[in-house]
Amino acid sequence: MRLQLDITPDLVALMAAEIKAGEQAVSQAVGEAGNSVKSSWRAQITGAGLGQRLANTIRSEQFPKGRPSLSAAAVVWSKAPVIIGAHDTGPLIRSRNGFWLAIPTPAAGKSARGGRITPGEWERRSGLRLRFVYRRTGPSLLVAEGRLNARGRAVASRSRTGRGVTTVPIFLLVPQVQLRKRLDLARDAARAQEAIPGAIVANWVEGKIG
Secondary structure (H helix, E strand, C coil): CCCCCCCCCCHHHHHHHHHHHHHHHHHHHHHHHHHHHHHHHHHHHHHCCCCHHHHCCEEEEEECCCCCCCCCEEEEEECCHHHHHHHHHCCEEECCCCCCEEEECHHHCCCCCCCCCCHHHHHHHHCCCCEEECCCCCCEEEEEEEEECCCCCEECCCCCCCCCCEEEEEEEEECEEECCCCCCHHHHHHHHHHHHHHHHHHHHHHHHHC
């Protein structure tokens, strides 16, 4: 006597379909998490007043590319990691040569290249010499003899008699400065990671129903 067993539906085909659904669910959940982290980090950066340009340095990419996988992964990074990292950790900054950090006052203006101007650049641009003023209490100063223009910037005086010339603080000199922590990137990454398992299950079930 010979027995024949037919299984309906085909278990091999059923398992293959289940694996495919799982691959789609995992890849979709991981992609959503990566996009969520990117959006949250960009929102943090602009919310901290660091500007849209810096926020746009946050990028994300998913692997493997072009196909779903049970081992899908997303990477979120910044094209300006040093700047982002500094605002995320709030480090203690010291002068590289062991002397002073020169912090420009509003009278110094900005660098021609954008950002913080240095004492050397300020002297070349203004044509004025900086003078060191030591203070026992509070930061020491680099000052210049000039006048303030309508924008509050220190410039050379045009007066031949010296009228309107005053001593203007251009830089504050400090041995070190603690950068304020303005971002919490790990918080958003942890939230997105915690949401992945639930998203995988929801996407898997939705794929079956669809």
